[in-house]
Amino acid sequence: MRVMIIGSGAREHVISKAYEKSPLVEEILVTPGNDFMIYNRDKPVAIDKNCSLNDPDSLLYLAIKYSPDLIDVAQDDAIANGAVNLLQQNGFDVFGPTQAASRIEWDKAWSREFMRRHGIPSPAYEIFNNRWQASDYVEELYRTDKSKPLYIKASGLCGGKGALLATSFKSALRAIREMSDFGKAGETFLIEEGLIGEEFSYFAVTDGTTCRFFPSSRDYKRLFINDSGPQTGGMGAISPTLITKGLEEYIEQELLQKTVDGLRQEGTPFGGILYLGGIITRDQKIKVIEYNARWGDPECQAVLPGLKTDYGEVVLASLEGRLDEIDLSFNDKVRVCVVGAVKGYPDDYSDNIGKKIFGINNARRVKGAQIFGAGMDGSFDSLTVNGGRLFSVVGEGEDIVHARKRAYEAITKIDVEKGNLQYRMDIGQKDQLLYLRTPKF
Secondary structure (H helix, E strand, O other): OEEEEEEOOHHHHHHHHHHHOOOOOOEEEEEEOOHHHHOOOOOOEEEOOOOOOOOHHHHHHHHHHHOOOEEEEOOHHHHHOOHHHHHHHOOOOEEOOOOOOOHHHHOHHHHHHHHHHOOOOOOOEEEEOOHHHHHHHHHHHHHHOOOOOEEEEEOOOOOOOOEEEEOOHHHHHHHHHHHHHHHHHHOOEEEEEOOOEEEEEEEEEEOOOOEEEOOOEEEOOEEEHHHEEEEOOOOEEEEOOHHHOOOHHHHHHHHHHHHHHHHHHOOOOOOEEEEEEEEEEOOOOEEEEEEEOOOOOOHHHHHHHHEOOOHHHHHHHHHOOOHHHOOOOEOOOEEEEEEEEEOOOOOOOHHHOOOEEEOHHHHHOOOOEEEEEOOEEEEOOEEEEOOOEEEEEEEEEOOHHHHHHHHHHHHOOOEEOOOOEEOOOOOOHHHHHHHHHOOOO
């Protein structure tokens, strides 16, 4: 097969690697892709930047140009804007949910109502499209608890940055005002109880009926250590996480399979990758924070490399409605993904566009480490900044201690001109402490 992957970041780089391992795949196109993806490949890999992820017609144009046997729509904007529908209508085999099925991600207000209809546990919430009514609501809440944690969330897609934490009336009002910064995505927004506990991510591949599940993961959304600072698209991830041990069947059946069944019953069957962002609260209740309609970034970088089953065959089985014939198998390794970002991200980093990136080749020499490209341009020996999140460094080891060691050994060999690289130093730290405290037999 010739496979066309739609997306541009480290997630799509990892997906291309998964297809590359498949005997069914001969060549790969990633669009728009990034320059780093094409280096050191075992099969022909090309990129074509002449498209927009927000313009399905531009993606159809490239599909017609290259005539792929399979198209994997991996990026959320492309899915939400109906790229899957348009490509299917023009006769292409497409892996990914339709625009209607993916509403479970791109319309968070609808998603919460879906969870309520199907008895899926989630935080208490209210939906607003009026700033003044929302302000009155939070004022009432803070009368009884002056430090109550709340999340104010834009209902639409915001690149993972649309959930703002408030712990006081003043910060809640500020977050409500900031919803307007997200444009149309923030016209409708939710005010949710702020749950306290341990967060996790979980993925299923589905054909609309059958689900097959991947190992759990944990991602790190905030910019700085100890989960402080602004929300980002993701600064790191690990897989598997120990916090879900013993809870797998409940998560898989009650939170993921139940969701797939509910979408099918409502006339919008979901095919593709379904993401669950969950939390285990202090009182040991499991609740759903959000669903996404595709692989998470950076969770994909920590999860997918562990798959031993032929990914090309898994995707075809999903498209052909025969996932019940497939069993997924995984290696027994642990992976830690650390995201390298340019300073200024997630805010204005325009002054750093074009700055040189050093040390990638030295990092690649670290045993058990891989580098996946995102916001980088240029040739392999002359890479420059072209985005906020630049790359993902993934360390793999027999346990989280070795995986963290390899990831951080590799990323410390990389820098951006004038010291403009930033990354978190605590990715996987909680799980490492839990692992070290667990008796070994």
